[in-house]
Amino acid sequence: MTDDRRRAGPQAETDVLVLGGGPAGGWAALAAAGAGARVVLADKGYHGTSGATAPSNTGTWCVPPGEARAEAVERRWQRTHGLADRRWMHRTVDRAYANLLQLVEWGYAFPRDDQGNLYVANLRGPDYMHFLRRKVKAAGVTILDHHPALELLSDGDAVTGAAGLSRRSGEDWRIHAGAVVLATGGCAFFERLMGGGGLTGDGYLMAAEAGAALSGMEFTGKYTLAPHDSSLNKGLPYRWASFHRQDGTPILDSKGRPLTNGIGGTDHELARALLDGPVFARLDLAEPAMQDWLRRGQPNCFLPYDRRGIDPFTQLFRVDLTAEGTVRGTGGIRLAGDDCATEVPGLYAAGDAASRENVTGASSGGGAVNASWAMASGWFAGAGAARHARLRGMRRAAGQALGQAGLRPAAAARPVDHAALVEALRAETIPLDRNFFRTGDGLAAGRERLEGVWAEIRDHLSAEGAERLRAREIASVAASARWSLAAAEMRRESRGVHRRADLPETDAAWTRRITVSGLDRVEARPDFPATQAQERAS
Amino acid sequence: MIEIVSESRCIRCDICVRVCPANVFDKDDEGLPVIARQQDCQTCYLCEIYCPTDARFVAERASGPVPVTEAQIEAAGLFGSYARALGWSRGRAGGSDRDPTMHIRVAQV
Numbered sequence A: 001m002t003d004d005r006r007r008a009g010p011q012a013e014t015d016v017l018v019l020g021g022g023p024a025g026g027w028a029a030l031a032a033a034g035a036g037a038r039v040v041l042a043d044k045g046y047h048g049t050s051g052a053t054a055p056s057n058t059g060t061w062c063v064p065p066g067e068a069r070a071e072a073v074e075r076r077w078q079r080t081h082g083l084a085d086r087r088w089m090h091r092t093v094d095r096a097y098a099n100l101l102q103l104v105e106w107g108y109a110f111p112r113d114d115q116g117n118l119y120v121a122n123l124r125g126p127d128y129m130h131f132l133r134r135k136v137k138a139a140g141v142t143i144l145d146h147h148p149a150l151e152l153l154s155d156g157d158a159v160t161g162a163a164g165l166s167r168r169s170g171e172d173w174r175i176h177a178g179a180v181v182l183a184t185g186g187c188a189f190f191e192r193l194m195g196g197g198g199l200t201g202d203g204y205l206m207a208a209e210a211g212a213a214l215s216g217m218e219f220t221g222k223y224t225l226a227p228h229d230s231s232l233n234k235g236l237p238y239r240w241a242s243f244h245r246q247d248g249t250p251i252l253d254s255k256g257r258p259l260t261n262g263i264g265g266t267d268h269e270l271a272r273a274l275l276d277g278p279v280f281a282r283l284d285l286a287e288p289a290m291q292d293w294l295r296r297g298q299p300n301c302f303l304p305y306d307r308r309g310i311d312p313f314t315q316l317f318r319v320d321l322t323a324e325g326t327v328r329g330t331g332g333i334r335l336a337g338d339d340c341a342t343e344v345p346g347l348y349a350a351g352d353a354a355s356r357e358n359v360t361g362a363s364s365g366g367g368a369v370n371a372s373w374a375m376a377s378g379w380f381a382g383a384g385a386a387r388h389a390r391l392r393g394m395r396r397a398a399g400q401a402l403g404q405a406g407l408r409p410a411a412a413a414r415p416v417d418h419a420a421l422v423e424a425l426r427a428e429t430i431p432l433d434r435n436f437f438r439t440g441d442g443l444a445a446g447r448e449r450l451e452g453v454w455a456e457i458r459d460h461l462s463a464e465g466a467e468r469l470r471a472r473e474i475a476s477v478a479a480s481a482r483w484s485l486a487a488a489e490m491r492r493e494s495r496g497v498h499r500r501a502d503l504p505e506t507d508a509a510w511t512r513r514i515t516v517s518g519l520d521r522v523e524a525r526p527d528f529p530a531t532q533a534q535e536r537a538s
Numbered sequence B: 001m002i003e004i005v006s007e008s009r010c011i012r013c014d015i016c017v018r019v020c021p022a023n024v025f026d027k028d029d030e031g032l033p034v035i036a037r038q039q040d041c042q043t044c045y046l047c048e049i050y051c052p053t054d055a056r057f058v059a060e061r062a063s064g065p066v067p068v069t070e071a072q073i074e075a076a077g078l079f080g081s082y083a084r085a086l087g088w089s090r091g092r093a094g095g096s097d098r099d100p101t102m103h104i105r106v107a108q109v
């Protein structure tokens, strides 16, 4: 790839460049524009339909200010296995609530409860993201759809922009910016989950190439039920499910009781049952009123049944556990400041792209905290980036492109089998017996295999034109998988969504986070114990 | 995955080509969207609700194509069924104010 070719295509300049247009990117753009910055938002897909929120129906962590809030934070904190930070939880719930009120003020069509009050604790994905796009546009933000970023630019001290391609025209783009917000979402490890097609951890790789570290990457063991071979990994309806073998024999849990409620902490029982053979479900614990609410409130959950001609309330249907990587797991880019700054000047991270340990610790955060985290962290990052851009001023044109694996092979480029790489990466991150139930030996062997995959990618993978996106996605998933397994091997205990079959107990000495960094050589190191880290911060 | 774009229903408005997050479509000479990269489809169903004429059908199978015909979908009344369930109409958002999910979330605990 010649440098001339990379310089071609539209060049632009802005104060704040937001990469990714899910809720975190949308709120980041709004905060930055509100602070007076010129903002460009570039999304791999279409800002409004892209990402994990747009096709879903997300509950938020919504707690009004007042005495009950401290209690609510405390209750949540108890579920984070000691790794969250109460101060971050407070400011997240506070900012998310303010943003929800902002939506009310703007006229988003929230439903009303039986008392006639607006119910703001739930945001229907398609409507929410459609609405947010309109607001982002009205705020004067330039939206670039189908403009994936491939790499960051740096002047040696700070991140100064990004470069990528336009999927529709095939042209390259390069944007110089006073600050960049990574809101590229999580890494779904090529699992076909709802809205997950473009979620390949691109932001993690770009951040690491700029020198940022990641944290919480071992907490990638979160799985949710879905109808077999569908995209509908939405757990809520399974609250009212019973589980059976194909012939209708009820599946029993480890205490010998029939297995029910697929979201009530039964996931390890379900994982075991699935390792023994196909599992079938029936939503027969839903009363008629609940059946009606489920159908009207979660209509996309019923598309697989309706389109297969199944009545899920009376008939059995086959289910799988869908691996959710860091989308409902927790890991991501390590934050260094209250404004969601990373350790690299000029680079900010929000939503699933950032580590969510501050608010979810070792737990998932699905169903409430993740959506609020996306809103709040997006807001903090957008405001922080605008401030950075203002203080720093534009330093034009100095922008070294940082992309390596998948873009600029370390050795001779040669044809590489994309499908084989994808399968090799999935084999380490998706199967229940490797990633749901982990073992030290399994992780060590997996890491060794991944080193081989990484060497192939780093040395030889490259592509031309629009195909570069796929090459970068494969490189990003490979990097994410290596960090995930490295952290999982280091964490010699079980905690939250990290389950070690060989070390099933939680070890108090491991009430600390694990930072991972590096590309050629992956390094993992334990952080200060959580309590000490909190004391240091205050 | 996306299976059907009904030529007779489609008014060549270009919306699905723009909003598909996975960039699945190209346009033919007459402006009809063509399923050019079906394997990239993430089965999110969103093109169905953005289409102003309910001209599209996304099958529930996520990992590969299924054999269905336009006549079958028409006969089963499935064109536009997801949009109707949400309260979207002619590609316009609507119905979030009638979402009963609050009852589910209260009962879930």
Ligand SMILES: Cc1cc2nc3c(=O)[nH]c(=O)nc-3n(C[C@H](O)[C@H](O)[C@H](O)COP(=O)(O)OP(=O)(O)OC[C@H]3O[C@@H](n4cnc5c(N)ncnc54)[C@H](O)[C@@H]3O)c2cc1C
Residues within 6 Å of the ligand: A019, A020, A021, A022, A023, A024, A025, A042, A043, A044, A045, A046, A047, A050, A051, A052, A053, A054, A056, A057, A058, A059, A060, A061, A147, A148, A149, A150, A183, A184, A185, A186, A193, A194, A195, A198, A199, A200, A202, A203, A232, A233, A234, A327, A328, A350, A351, A352, A353, A365, A366, A367, A368, A369, A370, A371, A372, A374
């Ligand atoms: C089925 C499902 C249901 C969920 N339900 C809930 C719930 O009820 N409550 C809850 O709290 N959470 C829920 N979650 C989690 C929640 O959806 C996510 O935490 C949230 O979407 C994160 O927002 P985000 O903006 O960080 O990422 P996303 O919404 O995933 O958006 C990321 C964006 O980045 C773009 N992007 C990726 N790479 C690039 C690149 N290289 N260049 C430019 N753009 C790029 C993508 O196209 C996408 O638009 C659910 C998740 C799923 C999958």
Ligand code: SF4
Residues within 6 Å of the ligand: B005, B006, B009, B010, B011, B012, B013, B014, B015, B016, B017, B033, B050, B051, B052, B053, B054, B055, B056
């Ligand atoms: S959105 Fe519907 S009407 Fe418009 S081009 Fe696509 S299929 Fe045709």
Ligand code: SF4
Residues within 6 Å of the ligand: B001, B002, B019, B020, B021, B022, B023, B024, B040, B041, B042, B043, B044, B045, B046, B047, B048, B058
């Ligand atoms: S279902 Fe989603 S990904 Fe597939 S074609 Fe429609 S909009 Fe695109």
